[in-house]
Amino acid sequence: DIVMTQSPDSLAVSLGERATINCKSSQSVLYSSDNKNYLAWYQQKPGQPPKLLIYWASTRESGVPDRFSGSGSGTDFTLTIGSLQAEDVAVYYCQQFYRAPFSFGPGTKVEIK
Amino acid sequence: EVQLVESGGALVQPGGSLRLSCAGSGFTITRNYMNWVRQTPGKGLEWVSVIYNGGNTDYADSVRGRFTISRDTSNNTLYLQMSSLRAEDTGVYYCARGAAHRSWGQGTLVTVSS
Numbered sequence: 532d533i534v535m536t537q538s539p540d541s542l543a544v545s546l547g548e549r550a551t552i553n554c555k556s557s558q559s560v561l562y563s564s565d566n567k568n569y570l571a572w573y574q575q576k577p578g579q580p581p582k583l584l585i586y587w588a589s590t591r592e593s594g595v596p597d598r599f600s601g602s603g604s605g606t607d608f609t610l611t612i613g614s615l616q617a618e619d620v621a622v623y624y625c626q627q628f629y630r631a632p633f634s635f636g637p638g639t640k641v642e643i644k
Numbered sequence: 645e646v647q648l649v650e651s652g653g654a655l656v657q658p659g660g661s662l663r664l665s666c667a668g669s670g671f672t673i674t675r676n677y678m679n680w681v682r683q684t685p686g687k688g689l690e691w692v693s694v695i696y697n698g699g700n701t702d703y704a705d706s707v708r709g710r711f712t713i714s715r716d717t718s719n720n721t722l723y724l725q726m727s728s729l730r731a732e733d734t735g736v737y738y739c740a741r742g743a744a745h746r747s748w749g750q751g752t753l754v755t756v757s758s
Binding site for chain 2: 532569571573575580581582583586587592622624626628631632633634635636637638
C-alpha cells in the first residue's frame with residue numbers, strides 16, 4: 532500500500548503571506564503511460580465535507596481561486612497558497628489515486644498568525 | 645447540478661450490521677468511480693472502498709471482508725453494507741464521486757457502541 536505523509540502538521544501564516552504544505556508518497560504516483568501524477572489536494576473546513584482543490588498534482592479544480600497551486604512529481608508534492616486569506620483557514624489533505632487503497636495524508640492545519 | 649445524499653447512519657452495537665446509502669443526482673454513478681471515505685472523531689480522512697465504473701471493487705485492509713460496496717443503477721444509488729462492526733468503525737461516512745473525489749455528500753454518522 533502507498534503511505535502518504537504531510538509536513539508540517541500545522542502552520543500559522545499572516546494574512547497575505549504564502550503558505551506551503553508538503554506531501555510525500557512512499558511510492559511514485561506518476562503513471563508512465565500518460566505522464567500524470569495521480570495526486571489530489573483537498574481543503575476541509577469544520578463541519579463540512581472535503582473540497583477538491585487540485586488534481587493531477589497541479590490542475591486546479593473549476594472555481595478554485597488561483598492563489599492555490601500544486602507542484603511536484605513522482606513522490607514529492609507541494610500545495611502553495613500564494614496569499615493567505617481568512618477563508619483559507621482549514622485542514623488540507625493530499626491523496627493518491629494511483630492505486631487502491633487510495634490513501635490520504637494525515638492533514639495539515641492552516642491557521643492565521 | 646451534481647448532488648450526493650447519504651443516509652443510513654445510526655447507533656449500532658459492536659458486532660452489528662448497517663447499510664449506508666448514497667443517492668446520486670445530476671450524474672450517472674456507473675460512469676464514475678464511486679467511493680466511501682470515513683472520518684473518525686477529531687481525526688483525518690480514511691479511504692474505505694471504491695466501485696469502479698466497470699463494477700470491480702477495492703477495499704481498505706481495515707474493512708476488507710466486513711464491508712461490501714455495491715450500486716443500484718435503477719435508482720442511481722451507492723451502498724455500503726457493513727457487518728461485524730467495531731468501535732473503531734465509528735465516524736462520519738462520506739460518499740465521493742470520481743477517482744479524484746470531486747463531489748462529496750454531507751456525510752452520515754455511524755456510531756458503534758454498546
